[in-house]
Amino acid sequence: MKWSKALIQTLRESPQDAEIESHKLLVRASLVRKVAGGLYAYLPLGMRVLKKIQQIVREEMDRAGAQETVLPIMQPAELWQTTGRWETMGPNMFKLKDRAQRDVALAPTAEEEVTDVVKGMVNSYRQLPVIVYQINWKFRDETRPRFGLMRSKEFLMKDAYSFDVDAEGLEKSYWTMYEAYTRVFARCGLKAVPVQADGGDMGDSLTHEFHVLADAGEDGIAFCPRCGYAANLEKAERQPNRRAGVECPVVGKVATPNAKTIEEISAFMGETPDKFVKTLVYVADGKPVLVCVAGDRDVNEIKLKHFLGAKTVELAPPAIVEEVTGAPVGFAGPVKPAKAVQIVADLDLEGAADVIVGANQADAHLKHVDLKRDAQVGAYADLTIVKAGDVCTRCGEKMTIKRGIEVGQVFKLGTKYSGAFKAAYKTAELKEETMLMGCYGIGISRTLQAIIEQSHDKDGIVWPASVAPYQVVIDLLDPSVPEAAAVAGKLESELEAAGVDAIVDDREERPGVKFKDADLIGFPVRVVVGMKGLANGGVEVKRRADDKSRMKVVPPASAVEAIKEMLK
């Protein structure tokens, strides 16, 4: 490829709407261009990377025995109504009508569609297991698209679905995909770590997310340095910090005017936040619940939801809080609320005594409270978000918190979709059984950006050779000198013959411009064809990631060899 003919327009300045480094580089290096909020055009350079990632995914899926398909992006509403997700996906799904007023959706995912297709084709246990996949555009009407391709309204996703006869088969499919994902990310030059995660609305409990660790990541992950435990904060567990066995005098009321938050009240009373019990009013499936956690803790709403077995859990609006506690927001407590409602508390508080709680009365708190003696706590459970320094449940080590970008996820779905669609097969005993499903996603476009986020320096992107838009840039410093141009041209075709893709920077630009652009876009290997080098009978070959001192000067005839060596 000749640069002078390529549709590339690098930018000196970052677009003003880009916040994180990978987003800035994506735009500056001319890989994508924003069309509208959350919608991006993939330019030739970006497209080449996207295709290389896709190819790696395809090879690994095929190796794992998955079969490629393409399902329609436009999906009839009936499919979604079958599982009830037409409603529950709600505004996240792009919905439209065709000319006959039939409802259709733009695919946000494809469990329904694939289940319907496989159901129509598989009738016998002999046809199972089967895993199908597709690489296709997905659409989600995100409330807040952000960070470029990280969270966009339209994105490229590989989604795979496994169908098995029993739990054992599903287990096997799940780990087959897990292995394949490990290989995919490694081949993309990414350090992606598998972490345990919450299944959300998708299915049953076992699920792993693959995260690329980065400060710009949207998810928090708890890690145990000793035993290797890694879990999304949505799911992460810890050993409770019980403080039982404290002597507890009789309850006393304290006037705490205008002190509503734990911070305010702890400053007011001169006690540390962990001496307090924070009581929050939640509404779970329409019913109010009091939730107590230690004052220095935050409620994990996902854990709460699972514990209560509720479909929806949200903080109660002020009116409900007042009705339940009999006091304005800020003074809720577990001791004799105005309305007798279910009270649940975090495991930290099991046996807790001599704590301070809201008095269910304006501008007042209670001290010397013994939860067991003074309150009607219905149940104790793990209800809080893990923090750095919390203790690992497995090995007792202190955990750390890092941030990650989720690039892939593997789920066991069980019969959630196959049940709804009555996707059944005949057993050898002629019985009808429901298939067991798993689903497995990789965000291809997000992976593209995650690679940049993980691999860049002050000058630009540092592409791993496996996914670089071109593996080699040939900087032809004097394009108007025929002998130099001939050397570059010959090298380009030799590389092509050797299966290495290269772009020749043949622009009439000063060397500095070419070097800056090469660094910005981040081609793994740079070859400089200049009069200075040619006078000494050589071209210069250098890795993007190395400094100038690691540059090699080789005769043009052996350049291909040297380049291939560097690409390894």
Add this chain to the structure above:
RNA sequence: CGGAGCGUAGCGCAGCCUGGUAGCGCGUUUGUUUCGGGUACAAAAGGUCGAGGGUUCGAAUCCCUCCGCUCCGACCA
């Protein structure tokens, strides 16, 4: 959906407070110059100042409405 900010040339921005011929840098085109880390000079093209309405002799500028974008929060198979 709540809070904040911003919409002026392909990109980054000034001008707005205090109304009076729409500017700068990058990029683009042409010429000269320079030539191993974003050369320099000159000339040129490119804008219904987000949209609509109002005030005014006159609106990028003041007022109203709407739209879009970004950030924080809530949400997130």
